[in-house]
Amino acid sequence: MIDAASTFDPAELAQRFATAKDRIAAAQLPGPETIAEAIAVQALLVTPEEAPASGYKVARSPEGVGVAGRLSPVAIAGPDGQPVTFRWRKGLRVEAEIGFRLASDLPPRQTGYSRGEVIAAIGAVHLGVEVLDSRIEEGGKAPYLLFLADRLGNAGYALGPELPRNLLDGAEARSLEVSLDGAPLFAGEAHHPAGDVLAWLVGWANETQRAEDTLATGEIVTTGSLCGALDVAAPGRLEVRLDGSWTLPVRFE
Secondary structure: OOOOOOOHHHHHHHHHHHHOOOOOOOOHHHOOOHHHHHHHHHHOOOOOOHHHHHHEEEEEOOOOEEEEEEOEEEOOOOOOOOOOEEEEOOOEEEEEEEEEEEEOOEEEEEEEOOOOHHHHHHHEEEEEEEEEOOOOOHHOOOHHHHHHOOOOEEEEEEEEEEOOOOOOHOOOOEEEEEEEEEEEEEEEEEEOOOOOOOOHHOOOOOOOOOOOOOOOOOOOOEEEEOOOOOOOOOOOEEEEEOOOOEEEOOOOO
16 A cells, blocks of 8 residues: 555656656656555556456565566467567567466465465466566666566566476476577576576465455466576567477567
């Protein structure tokens, strides 16, 4: 809940983000003072027509608090192998990730959720690509609450092929390749920053102050990069390949 005594206006910052033609220096922007104010800005940056494919990226604040950034727009890859498309501009980056689609609600509750209860709520596991293109000049180096208001830099998400459920516990150390027009951007072992693709989702599920409508049935949740953030230096066809078996193409133009 936003403090009634606060002078911060979420609508003002959301408007600045929405209408900016170029990235804006952090010093030129009004900054939220609480996580709740930052989340309020996020809500104003997602238009109603994007709601049918709604979702969140989950993460952890520098203080260890579970947080989330809204994903927008979300593109669902089809079975034909054709790439989904996003807008490119200089400075854009991508992350290969594991994403989930929830089959049941995980509303906030005081008793919290076990890892097993969170797994039981997951309907499907997918390969995904998060598009990062912060509206702030400093990106992730900006004051944290300002970056959180910027949806943690999210500029889109591609939900790719369905994966076996055993990747909930076995994504670590699988082979991962990311290329742009055939040139390698990453080739190595998949590794999540927390060592567990479910860690940040469980943390966010157990944040009692999050909104009632978060982690709802049908929502897409992505869980953190398996390869770090990779620079996409030019438009082209990006391809992510996990364990030599699952591929997700994304085109930037």
